[in-house]
Amino acid sequence: MQYVSTRGRAPGVDFAGTIVTGLAPDGGLYMPESWPDLAGTGALDRGLDYAGRAVRLLTPFIGSSLPEGAVERAARQVQARFHHPEVAPLVEIEEGLFLLELFHGPTAAFKDLAMQLVASLATEALKATGERLLLLTATSGDTGAAAVNAFAGADRVELVVLHPLGRVSPVQRLQMTTTGASNVLNLAVRGDFDDCQRLVKGLLADPRLANGRRVSSVNSINWARLAGQIPYYAAAASALGRLATWVVPTGNFGDAFAGWAARRGGLDPGSLVAATNRNDALVRALDTGVYARAAARPTASVSMDVQAPSNFERLVFEAWGRDGERTRDLFEAFARDGEVVLPADLLSALRREISAVAVSEAETAAEIARTHAATGRVVCPHTAVALHAARQIDRRARPVVALSTAHPAKFPEAVAAALGFSPPLPPQLAGLEDRPERFEPVDAALDAVLAAIL
Numbered sequence: 416m417q418y419v420s421t422r423g424r425a426p427g428v429d430f431a432g433t434i435v436t437g438l439a440p441d442g443g444l445y446m447p448e449s450w451p452d453l454a455g456t457g458a459l460d461r462g463l464d465y466a467g468r469a470v471r472l473l474t475p476f477i478g479s480s481l482p483e484g485a486v487e488r489a490a491r492q493v494q495a496r497f498h499h500p501e502v503a504p505l506v507e508i509e510e511g512l513f514l515l516e517l518f519h520g521p522t523a524a525f526k527d528l529a530m531q532l533v534a535s536l537a538t539e540a541l542k543a544t545g546e547r548l549l550l551l552t553a554t555s556g557d558t559g560a561a562a563v564n565a566f567a568g569a570d571r572v573e574l575v576v577l578h579p580l581g582r583v584s585p586v587q588r589l590q591m592t593t594t595g596a597s598n599v600l601n602l603a604v605r606g607d608f609d610d611c612q613r614l615v616k617g618l619l620a621d622p623r624l625a626n627g628r629r630v631s632s633v634n635s636i637n638w639a640r641l642a643g644q645i646p647y648y649a650a651a652a653s654a655l656g657r658l659a660t661w662v663v664p665t666g667n668f669g670d671a672f673a674g675w676a677a678r679r680g681g682l683d684p685g686s687l688v689a690a691t692n693r694n695d696a697l698v699r700a701l702d703t704g705v706y707a708r709a710a711a712r713p714t715a716s717v718s719m720d721v722q723a724p725s726n727f728e729r730l731v732f733e734a735w736g737r738d739g740e741r742t743r744d745l746f747e748a749f750a751r752d753g754e755v756v757l758p759a760d761l762l763s764a765l766r767r768e769i770s771a772v773a774v775s776e777a778e779t780a781a782e783i784a785r786t787h788a789a790t791g792r793v794v795c796p797h798t799a800v801a802l803h804a805a806r807q808i809d810r811r812a813r814p815v816v817a818l819s820t821a822h823p824a825k826f827p828e829a830v831a832a833a834l835g836f837s838p839p840l841p842p843q844l845a846g847l848e849d850r851p852e853r854f855e856p857v858d859a860a861l862d863a864v865l866a867a868i869l
């Protein structure tokens with residue numbers, strides 16, 4: 416399987432190439448050159464465990480680009496590191512309303528599912544080629560924690576994580592800074608998340624950094640991360656055994672795009688709803704046809720405070736019949752002007768693929784309280800955004816599945832504000848504050864960050 420860029424001007428690469436390259440050299444995102452028939456792999460069979468299902472689904476995407484057995488070893492390792500035998504259990508909380516629990520991994524957020532897999536696959540790919548890889552990532556909390564946990568101690572990989580100093584939650588910071596791993600560097604940038612993202616982009620383009628290594632990023636633009644999110648849609652579709660409506664709490668649109676890919680591969684042709692917080696550029700784009708960047712506003716669902724979801728470009732590419740030229744023109748105009756009008760043919764095609772709703776801060780808090788009162792369950796603010804959207808959908812004909820993306824104990828302030836108490840820590844988050852921390856504060860300037868890394 417080869418991968419092409421959404422902007423149509425980059426040479427094709429194989430699966431291993433998408434991991435070590437990240438962003439395509441023409442500025443686009445990698446996509447499989449054609450969509451495999453995922454339902455035809457038998458991945459919906461009942462009786463498969465999570466790893467077995469993941470192997471069937473990922474094999475067509477990987478082809479022969481990794482050593483024999485690599486995907487099996489990676490999938491088994493992911494399963495072994497989860498704290499639930501089903502890995503991603505599906506739970507019916509009210510009649511026809513389900514939560515897909517994705518937070519049983521080592522850092523208690525759904526990003527573990529793909530990140531742990533990518534870490535194993537990257538290590539296998541590098542062993543085969545003899546290369547070394549420097550990975551950079553900007554984080555507002557969850558991505559960094561998942562990446563540090565997954566790559567700590569990995570052979571042939573060095574990981575640099577940039578987080579905004581004083582702006583991630585204490586649990587999130589401790590998850591990144593207490594592993595003691597010598598191949599991980601945590602930089603606390605005196606600035607905000609947008610500064611961190613800007614610095615990562617600058618570093619990726621800086622020739623002084625590479626020094627004989629491959630340099631890439633593990634943000635959700637990386638194709639392998641999206642591929643690693645398809646198996647839980649298949650696990651839930653298999654458990655349900657009938658069409659569903661899937662509601663995905665959305666920031667950078669990576670998780671929702673994985674759901675789209677699952678549907679494209681025939682796993683569940685039901686419908687897909689992206690639920691955002693008040694950072695609602697995607698919702699406004701589908702409502703009005705104007706895709707416009709606005710300053711990100713802080714919310715309780717911090718991991719979804721994204722102003723322009725990177726993976727939206729993948730959906731546009733598909734909705735436009737994979738026209739790289741038109742996709743490139745649109746996103747170059749968006750980068751330049753901060754606003755584009757979506758042509759009518761594109762808008763109607765997008766509306767056939769997905770719908771989107773925005774959920775306010777008051778609705779999110781009320782949903783946490785309502786779910787607790789009705790079911791005794793404590794949900795995190797991201798999950799509450801999806802649940803609130805899910806309740807607006809008629810579930811008599813089809814069940815509705817809301818993705819539950821983090822353990823509530825990662826966001827104690829938001830939960831306490833809604834319920835008056837903080838949820839207890841799950842075992843994988845306990846004891847963090849007793850471990851020694853290591854991070855380096857740096858100024859939000861390219862030269863300062865480069866010097867700290869070198």
Ligand SMILES: *Cc1c(COP(=O)(O)O)cnc(C)c1O
Pocket residue numbers: 524525526557558635664665666667668669670671718719797820821
């Ligand atoms: C990252 C994250 C999201 C959003 O996922 P995207 O793929 O960026 O849309 C939702 N919930 C939690 C808890 C997250 O960490």
